[in-house]
Amino acid sequence: MYEQLFLLRNYEDRIYYMFLEGIMPGTIHQSQGQEACAVGVLFDVRKEDYMTSTHRPAGHCLAKGVSLESMMCEMFAKANGCCKGKGGAMHTGDISVGAIPAVAITAGGMPVAIGAGLSCKMRKTDNVVICFFGDGASNEGAFHESMNAAAIWNLPVVFVCENNLYGASTHINQVIKIKDLAERAAAYGMPGYVADGNDVLAVNKAANEAIDRARKGKGPTLLELKTYRRCGHSRNDACGYRDKQEEKEWFEKDPVARCKNYILQQQLAAPVELEAIEKKVLQQIDDAVAFAKASPSPEPQDALLHVYA
Amino acid sequence: MATLSIAEALREAIREEMRRDERVFCLGEDIDIEGGFGGAFTVTLGLSKEFGHERILDTPISEIMIAGAAVGAAMTGMIPIADVQYGDFLFCMMDQLANNAAKMTYMSGGTVKVPMVMRAPVGATTRGAQHAQSLEGFFTHIPGLKIICPSTAYDAKGLLKTAIRDNNPVVVFEHKLLYGSKGNRAEKAALSPVGEVPDEEYLIPFGEGVIRREGKDITIVANLLMVYRAMEAADILEKEGISVEVIDPRTLVPFDYELVIHSIRKTSRLMIVEEDTKRNGWGAEVAAQIAEDALYYLDAPIVRVAGYDVPVPFAPVMENYVVPSASRIAEAARKLMKS
Numbered sequence: 001m002y003e004q005l006f007l008l009r010n011y012e013d014r015i016y017y018m019f020l021e022g023i024m025p026g027t028i029h030q031s032q033g034q035e036a037c038a039v040g041v042l043f044d045v046r047k048e049d050y051m052t053s054t055h056r057p058a059g060h061c062l063a064k065g066v067s068l069e070s071m072m073c074e075m076f077a078k079a080n081g082c083c084k085g086k087g088g089a090m091h092t093g094d095i096s097v098g099a100i101p102a103v104a105i106t107a108g109g110m111p112v113a114i115g116a117g118l119s120c121k122m123r124k125t126d127n128v129v130i131c132f133f134g135d136g137a138s139n140e141g142a143f144h145e146s147m148n149a150a151a152i153w154n155l156p157v158v159f160v161c162e163n164n165l166y167g168a169s170t171h172i173n174q175v176i177k178i179k180d181l182a183e184r185a186a187a188y189g190m191p192g193y194v195a196d197g198n199d200v201l202a203v204n205k206a207a208n209e210a211i212d213r214a215r216k217g218k219g220p221t222l223l224e225l226k227t228y229r230r231c232g233h234s235r236n237d238a239c240g241y242r243d244k245q246e247e248k249e250w251f252e253k254d255p256v257a258r259c260k261n262y263i264l265q266q267q268l269a270a271p272v273e274l275e276a277i278e279k280k281v282l283q284q285i286d287d288a289v290a291f292a293k294a295s296p297s298p299e300p301q302d303a304l305l306h307v308y309a
Numbered sequence: 310m311a312t313l314s315i316a317e318a319l320r321e322a323i324r325e326e327m328r329r330d331e332r333v334f335c336l337g338e339d340i341d342i343e344g345g346f347g348g349a350f351t352v353t354l355g356l357s358k359e360f361g362h363e364r365i366l367d368t369p370i371s372e373i374m375i376a377g378a379a380v381g382a383a384m385t386g387m388i389p390i391a392d393v394q395y396g397d398f399l400f401c402m403m404d405q406l407a408n409n410a411a412k413m414t415y416m417s418g419g420t421v422k423v424p425m426v427m428r429a430p431v432g433a434t435t436r437g438a439q440h441a442q443s444l445e446g447f448f449t450h451i452p453g454l455k456i457i458c459p460s461t462a463y464d465a466k467g468l469l470k471t472a473i474r475d476n477n478p479v480v481v482f483e484h485k486l487l488y489g490s491k492g493n494r495a496e497k498a499a500l501s502p503v504g505e506v507p508d509e510e511y512l513i514p515f516g517e518g519v520i521r522r523e524g525k526d527i528t529i530v531a532n533l534l535m536v537y538r539a540m541e542a543a544d545i546l547e548k549e550g551i552s553v554e555v556i557d558p559r560t561l562v563p564f565d566y567e568l569v570i571h572s573i574r575k576t577s578r579l580m581i582v583e584e585d586t587k588r589n590g591w592g593a594e595v596a597a598q599i600a601e602d603a604l605y606y607l608d609a610p611i612v613r614v615a616g617y618d619v620p621v622p623f624a625p626v627m628e629n630y631v632v633p634s635a636s637r638i639a640e641a642a643r644k645l646m647k648s
Contacts, residue, residue: 050385084418091416100384101417105408111377112409118378119385122334122363142404145374152369306419307452309476 008035031059033230036255038063040203050116052109057102065097072288078295107140117155128156128214136167151188156214169241185222197225198255314489318462322469336366337392349394376402383425396429410478411453441621443585456562458482462504467513484533516563524554528572531582541635577608587615
């Protein structure tokens, strides 16, 4: 788990630095600070389980098993990217590992998760669907329609709301009257739970209960994970709208550092072992960057391919 | 041979494909509730008796979810046939259709398929502006979707079966006045064409239009209800010595330009008739394409007869004024012959 957390953090950091260098096209919506949500939820899912993601998909995709190289190539807009250079940061995915290409319209992936859930159920599999979305999505009509449908049809969908307190620059208190988004589950007749989204073990435990429930045909769950972005909403966002004290408090709850401290305190691994893991991951990222830089760009006229299957 | 209405032909297409492939299923509002309508126009009536309510799935009134669920199911191994009661409600699901259904294959670099069908009734039927629009033009503008519009029972069955087997999202526009729906879902002023439909299986490929009537003076390209209005106009004009060729493209994306060009080489005059509003409609695209590729075959400017650029009004006298009639088509044809 720590290895994955460390990978997600350093993948995103590396992307950020390369962005600042100006060697990467497009835009980025990063997830530093929210790694425990992706890793904790997806740590025990199967490859055959599906996942829908958002405009902030990198962590979800890495944790679901999309290859680091193919993601890095996509970021560099290369022909061998996971979307062949046609998706970019906001549409990362790889259906062969169950990562449905990310939907970058707020809540737009939620009805898709309903379809994937119906499909799992109709094909009589016991696979489940993990549906990631943010606090902002919970005010969309698509959220309501999807939650209701999953409940009435008893679908194997786990709705995972990463509540990072801000929809772009708008604080959640300005747009939601209730304390916990998990309360909304009651309106649809499904269970809703809150978990500390910066504690990977807490997330994993809560998610596994929901996943187990879904797998056994007992229906959907809404899981609200309280978390916080270390980064801006997108590139060039210095977060001038956030309270500095609030930032300080949350940064002290950093999920990667917390997991590391826990391991060391509990003596689950020696510092030297963690260092070896970190070194390995950093090397993997270096290799992926080198691989992506050396990979071919698509031909301009490749833009005309893949409009239809 | 069986004689079927379009609603019955569509139902037979769904039934055959559901029997053939267990991945095929239907979802939509009121599509087969016991004692209900079988969809707004009876197309799915009774199918749950054979296939059960798991495969004939009645949904809440949640258009975003219906379209999105179709996309998600299609990407993960199913073949959904989604149903919307009135085409106008497609706007409620526009994000899912335009941003997800149409783009998933592309955005994934071709690694994802979205084999889904979205059925939608269109056409003005004295229900006012929000249950009346002809939306084919809107959807032809979105790369990634295929657009079909059957106007006969034979085509309805053959094209829908092809749509179900296609690996891409296909939007099927069906005209309310052509369904031939029966009982309390029958439409006033419906044409309800019934047609011969072979007992043996057949498919109709996309991108192949048909000549509904041969002629030598003017080529009229028309779809759905306008095919029948054009045919009526052609009868009127024939008595006046004007010979009209009527082409029904049957599918708008892909579009059979070859057939139109072949026809205007003979007639040298082209008219396009559509029920949709005129501005930026599919007719405008056909006119532009013909002007680009085959202007030299024409002896006169291309003429479009279309709905006026207003919402569809309720009062029958006004609605009949807005929707192209046989007499309006005939008048435009006379004028075209003089130019």
